Amino acid sequence: MILVVNAGSSSIKFKLYDISQKNNPISLVEGLAERIKVDGALTIKMNDKKHQFDDKMDDHLMAVKSILNRFKELKVIENIEDIKGIGFRVVHGGDKIVKPVELTDENKKTIEENIRLAPLHNPGALTAIEAFEKGLPNAKLVGCFDTSFHQTMPEKSFLYTVPYSWYKEYKVRKYGFHGISFDYITEECAKIFNKKKEKLNLIICHLGNGASMCCVKHGQSFDTTMGLTPLAGLMMGTRSGDIDASILQYMAKELNKDVYEITDILNKQSGLLGISEISSDMRDITNEAFHKGENANRAYLTLELYSERVAEYIVKYANHLQGNVDAIVFTAGIGENSSVIRSWAMERVKLMNIEIDKEKNEADYDLYMEISTPNSDVPVFKIRTDEELMICKETLKFLK
Template identity: 40%
Template sequence: MHDTLVINCGSSSLKFALIRLSSQETLLSGLAEKLFEAEPVLTVKSAAGKQVVKLSEQGHAEAMRGILGVLQEQDLLSQVSSVGHRVVHGGEFFKSATRIDAAVVQAIRDCIPLAPLHNPANLLGIEEAMKAFPDLPHVAIFDTAFHQTMPEQAYRYALPDNLYQEHGVRRYGFHGTSHQYVTQQAAKLLGKPLEDTCLVSAHLGNGCSITAVKGGQSVDTSMGMTPLEGLVMGTRSGDLDPNIHLFLSQTLGWTLEQVTNVLNKKSGLLGISGLSNDCRELEEAKNQGHAGATLALEVFCYRLAKYVAAMAVPLGRVDALIFTGGIGENSRFVREKTLSHLGILGFHLDPEKNAGMVGGQSGPITREGGPVALVVGTNEERMIALQTREVLS
C-alpha cells in the first residue's frame, strides 16, 4: 500500500493523519497536545473509534514515538511510503510543494523571521519525522506557495522599494492549501473546468482569509506578510490603521510586543464581544441578547462581505463564493448575514439549503439565476497527501 503520513507540527502540539492515496481515505488521524505541560496526551481517531494515549515524557520527540507506537499497534507502520509536512512560510523561495533536502531545510530556516512562531515548530516536526522515517521521502507543502502566482500589484506594499528588495516586506498570504483544495472541489460541483472559473474562497475558522482564484491560480488574498492582515478573526484584529501601534504606545505606555500581542491574541471576535473567540458561543449569546456578541458577529460578517466584493475586482466576474473552515462550513447565520450584504453582486440565499448545509456537507446555498454561493468542506491533510504524491511522481 502507498500511504502518506501528514505531519502538522505546532509549538506545543503535533497533528497527524495517515492518508491512503489510492482512495484518498483517512485511515488514522490524531493530535498530540499539551506537549510541555504536566500531562501530555495523544488522541487518535480511526475506524475503530477514539483512543487516548498518555505520553510518558514532554516534547515533540515523545509525541512522534507515540504516533509510531499507534501505527505499529494498528499494523500500519510498514505501509507508510512517504511523509508530507505542512510548513507555514516559504517566502519567495517556494512556489510549490518540494521534496525536503538539506537546502530546503536551510531555506525554511531562513524564513523564520517571516514566521517566528510557526516555522521553528514546522522544522522540529521535519527533524523528528526524518529521524523516525530516515529511509522515506519527505515533502514540504507551504501555506504561502499557492499565493506565489499573485501579480506584483497585488503583493507589493506601498513602502520604500528597498524594504521589499532587501528584507522581503510584501504580502505572502496563507491558508493556501485549503484555498487550493476547496476551489478544485468547487469547480467539480459547478461542473466547469477549473481553468475556466473565477472563484472567491473564504476560509473561516479561528484564523480567516479570503482569496480570489482565477483559473485555479491565486490572484489576490486578504492575509499579508503575516496572518494578521485582512478579515476579522477569532482573536486577531485583521485590518487596522498602522498608527494604532504608536497611539497605544504613547497613550498606555505599551511596548511594541504588547501591542502586537493584543492585536494577535486578544482582538477579533474575542476583543469586540468581551466573551469568546468561538463563533458557536457568540451565536448562542447573541440569541440571548448579548450586545457584545451581536456586534462582534455583525462586524465579522460586514468585513467579510466587503472583502468578497473587493475580490471581484481582480477576477472580473464571480462564478461562486465558497464558504469553508469551521465557521464557513457550520455557521448558517454567518453565511446568511454575509450574503445579505452582497445584493450588489446578485446573490440570493436559499434559506432551506443554507439550513441543511452543516457538519461536512458540500453544496450550493443560493437560488438559481445569480452567482452561486457554495459550502465546501476543506481537507488540508488530503491536499498535503495529494501534493506529496505529485512531487514524488
C-alpha cells in the first residue's frame, strides 16, 4: 500500500491506496487528523462511512500513531509494514528540486531552507515527514512538490523586473504552485488526445479557493500565474491576486498598519470575499447574483471580475503558444463545478472563436467532458484533477 499525505502545522490529510495492481492504484480510505497540539480529532472515511475518533494528539508523531492504530482497528491493514511507501505533498522546493524525490536528509534540508519562501506550509510538511519516518521507519518516503513542475519555465517567464541581484542573492523569482495538479491534467490530456505528453500545448485553469493557471508548452510549464508566493496572479477566494505593489505602502500609512498586516489582509480578506463582502465561496456568490439577493449587484460584479481575469490569462497564454493550443482545461473546485465561470470566462476570450455547448457545460460528468462545440477553434474541457493519485503514482515509481 501507499499512503499519501498532505500536512499542515496542525493537521494531516491522508489517503491510502492499494497498489497490488500497480497500474491501477485503488483508494481504500481517506481522512483527516486535525487539531494536533490542541486536543485532537480524527476522521476516517471508508466504504462511504465516516468514522470519527477523539484521539489525543500532542504532536504529529502521536497523530501518525493514532492513524495507524485506527487503520488496524478498522481492519484496513493487518500490519503497518504493508505500507511500503508514503508520498508527501510539499508546497515549496525552491529552484533545486525539479521532480519528485526520495526524502533523504539532503532533500529534507532543502525543504527546511525553503521555509523562508513558504513559512505557512513547509514547516508542517517537514514535521509530518519526520513523524512518519519514526512511525513507519521501513517505508520509502517520497516528496512531490507544487513548485517542481514549473522549474521548466524560461528566465523570461520567471524573472521579475526588479534588481537582478534580488534574484541572485535572495531567490526572488516566480516559482508557481499547483504543479502536481497541472502535471496530472497534462498526463490525462495525453491519454484523452492519444498524443505524446511532450507534444501537448495546453492552457490549464486550476480554479479553486486558491487559483492559478498554467501555460503548458510541449508538455512542460512555460508560464504560470502564481509567483514568489501563492498571492500573485488570479483573484481567489480570499487572495487579491495581482495588484499595484504601491498599494501596500499606501494602505499601511492610511490604516496605520505595517506591511505584514497589510499582506495578511491581501491573503485572507481580499479576492472574492473582499469584493463581494458576501463570501469566499463561489457557490454563495453565484447564488446571490442569480437569485437576486440584497447584494446581487456586488455578487454579479465579483463574477465578472473573476471571469475577466481568467479570460485575460487565456489570451496571454494562447499568445505564448502562438495560437497552437490543443485544449483549454478547467479543473479544481470552481473549474470543475461552476458552469457560470466556465461560460463567462470563455465569452470574454474575444481573439479566438470559442463556442460553449450549454447542455454539456451544465451536464454531470465522471472524469472529463468536452464542453465546446465542433465550431470552436480550440476544444474546451472540464477535467477532474486528482493530486493524491498523482502523488501515489510518483511514489510507486520509487518502489519499483
